Amino acid sequence: MDNVQNQYDEINLADYVRVIFKRWKLIFLIFVMAVISAFVFSILSPKIYKIDSSLEIGAVGQELIEAPVRLVGKINNQVYNGKYEIGVQADNPVNTQLVRLKIESADFEEAKSALEEVSNLIIAEHQEKLEIRKELIRKDIEQVESKIRLVDGNIQKTKNKINPIESDMKRIENKIQSVKEEQKALEDKVVALEQILVYEQDPGTQFALFDAKEKLENKKQEIENLYLSINSLQRAIQDINIEMANLDVHKDDLELEINKFNKSLQEIEPTKVIKQPTVSKEPIKPRPLLNTAIAAVLGLFIGVFLAFAREWHQKFQL
Known part of the structure; x- marks a missing residue:
């Protein structure tokens, strides 16, 4: 019984290999088309850069003007977008009073201006809070x-x-x-x-x-x-x-x-920019090599799938 099962498995594996060798042109064609398409798409797509800056939240003694987590939430909810429609994202490094701002955009000049505007709005808001605190202390x-x-x-x-x-x-x-x-x-x-x-x-x-x-x-x-x-x-x-x-x-x-x-x-320490808006040296998107590699793997899978589908179709037509 076991010998029959092993022979059956060997026959199936041989059939798979035979189909792949028989339809190798189709598989190779789809593979090449996928690789070329991904590479051309990556080359022609606009280059996306990361533009980031950092703020240090001010404090009165040991008390921060605003909790970093709260400020990050407001930034991510686009409270400070102003005239720019570019979405600014923020995060707070653990155990710090820093807030990092970043934008991913093809127009890095506009992105820098957007980050500067958001930083200025935050600084102005915090300065107003500081003045109120100063007046209360006085x-x-x-x-x-x-x-x-x-x-x-x-x-x-x-x-x-x-x-x-x-x-x-x-x-x-x-x-x-x-x-x-x-x-x-x-x-x-x-x-x-x-x-x-x-x-x-x-x-x-x-x-x-x-x-x-x-x-x-x-x-x-x-x-x-x-x-x-x-x-x-x-x-x-x-x-x-x-x-x-x-x-x-x-x-x-x-x-x-x-x-x-x-x-x-x-x-009293006011909120200040500790890192001016900086553009990444290399674009973060697209990534031609990664996209081409993914396309190559997908092309192989699709090519093999179509080869077996075509073989199955021909077999049942007969």
């Missing part, structure tokens, strides 16, 4: 500067609170000095009266001693109260100093915020 700076002026005013008001308190402390210190002198006089009086009473127990002297001691205790209490007042005023000054320190910290934070805004203004 307004933010003005608001922060207004807050700083307000903080400066509060700092000055807080400083002004210290002067009356220091004046009160100075007045109390002088008062303490005066009361201490009175205390010293009373202490001396008490000593003197006690010495007198050692020799003379006079009621008047005893009353005077009692009165002097009472006044002495009052002076001591008065001095203690004055010291308590000074301590209270010192705590008030400490609280004011803490308040001023907090205001200074707040002012420093605001100044850092202004520095951040100013840095953003300095770091």
Whole structure:
């Protein structure tokens, strides 16, 4: 059974080869016609060039003016075509803020003009967005500067609170000095009266001693109260100093915020063309060798197919 099948396959293969050799002129004719047609078509077809350019999208600090993917979508949807009907295509290299523009056209001068117009439209649109961003940043700076002026005013008001308190402390210190002198006089009086009473127990002297001691205790209490007042005023000054320190910290934070805004203004990078429209050195279309090779393969297939079709037709006519 297997031998019969192998013989059958050999007969079929021999028939195929026989048909190809029998109809080789037809196959060769179609092959030559396909090759010549493809070659002539390629030579006579207008030469298509690739014209490309590149844009670098601007940014404010680390934030891009427009996402590259969004811009590529707008370009590919012909949003920026303007007066030119040539379709501009774009792509965004991975992990970059670049946008590559390209046109395939036989009229490369018109294509260059189209790319320049599209680039100018994008740059103008982005510049308008930049101006809006700059204006917003300037307004933010003005608001922060207004807050700083307000903080400066509060700092000055807080400083002004210290002067009356220091004046009160100075007045109390002088008062303490005066009361201490009175205390010293009373202490001396008490000593003197006690010495007198050692020799003379006079009621008047005893009353005077009692009165002097009472006044002495009052002076001591008065001095203690004055010291308590000074301590209270010192705590008030400490609280004011803490308040001023907090205001200074707040002012420093605001100044850092202004520095951040100013840095953003300095770091603004506009969208720019980093590669002017450039025409490819060689045309990208047509490609005579490739077209001829494809035509040759197709010609062979068609020639073989027609050869077998013609053989089949003749066989069934008989």
